[in-house]
Amino acid sequence: EVQLLESGGGLVQPGGSLRLSCAASGFTFSTYGMSWVRQAPGKGLEWVSAISPSGVSTFYADSVKGRFTISRDNSENTLYLQMNSLRAEDAAVYFCAGRYCSDGVCDSPPRDWGQGTQVSVSS
Amino acid sequence: DIQMTQSPSSLSASVGDRVTITCRASQGISNSLGWYQQKAGKVPKLLIYAASTLQPGVPSRFSGSGSGTDFTLTISSLQPEDVATYYCQKYNSVPWAFGQGTKVEIK
Numbered sequence: 001e002v003q004l005l006e007s008g009g010g011l012v013q014p015g016g017s018l019r020l021s022c023a024a025s026g027f028t029f030s031t032y033g034m035s036w037v038r039q040a041p042g043k044g045l046e047w048v049s050a051i052s053p054s055g056v057s058t059f060y061a062d063s064v065k066g067r068f069t070i071s072r073d074n075s076e077n078t079l080y081l082q083m084n085s086l087r088a089e090d091a092a093v094y095f096c097a098g099r100y101c102s103d104g105v106c107d108s109p110p111r112d113w114g115q116g117t118q119v120s121v122s123s
Numbered sequence: 124d125i126q127m128t129q130s131p132s133s134l135s136a137s138v139g140d141r142v143t144i145t146c147r148a149s150q151g152i153s154n155s156l157g158w159y160q161q162k163a164g165k166v167p168k169l170l171i172y173a174a175s176t177l178q179p180g181v182p183s184r185f186s187g188s189g190s191g192t193d194f195t196l197t198i199s200s201l202q203p204e205d206v207a208t209y210y211c212q213k214y215n216s217v218p219w220a221f222g223q224g225t226k227v228e229i230k
Binding site for chain 1: 124155157159161166167168169172173178208210212214217218219220221222223224
């Protein structure tokens with residue numbers, strides 16, 4: 001059974017940093033493209049960042065580019081999101097989500113999602 | 124960047140009604156369109172991918188259609204357990220984009 005478990009959320013002051021983790025189990029992590037998607041309170045889903053199965057390619061929404069860094073450790077089956085210079089508008093539940101990639105080609109939306117971790121930004 | 128626009132933003136229908144939600148892309152995305160169901164306080168669940176392919180285990184009353192810029196999600200006979208917010212998502216290239224969501228309620 002595919003499981004994704006996020007951790008690392010919490011309350012941080014504006015301008016502060018947090019590192020989110022997503023521990024994966026039940027599947028071959030290195031064959032999955034992984035993403036972070038967030039949802040502010042009462043709002044819709046917003047894609048934040050994505051990383052290729054190998055970790056070579058990374059992608060970011062304009063709203064977080066230059067502040068957030070996505071990475072992965074395929075030996076530890078873990079996805080990360082380093083969030084710096086946090087702003088009030090970054091407050092949200094952050095979900096990690098994965099999709100199977102065949103021979104490195106990812107051609108589907110993410111099917112597997114974690115339960116999310118809450119990030120609050122306030123002084 | 125490609126924008127995804129859903130309509131309506133909310134709807135109320137009776138049990139057994141046919142419900143249709145539309146999603147329009149600002150540029151063509153072929154069939155790289157997914158539909159998610161998110162119940163209150165829960166994680167999004169993938170219902171449909173490639174515009175019309177039902178995810179295993181999803182009830183057959185759900186169906187999707189469309190290609191290019193215009194897509195629809197249809198619930199053929201609305202059930203109480205279908206109360207949720209539904210999102211479309213384009214995934215052919217980054218940046219991914221979600222529609223703003225359609226909240227479905229029972230009348």
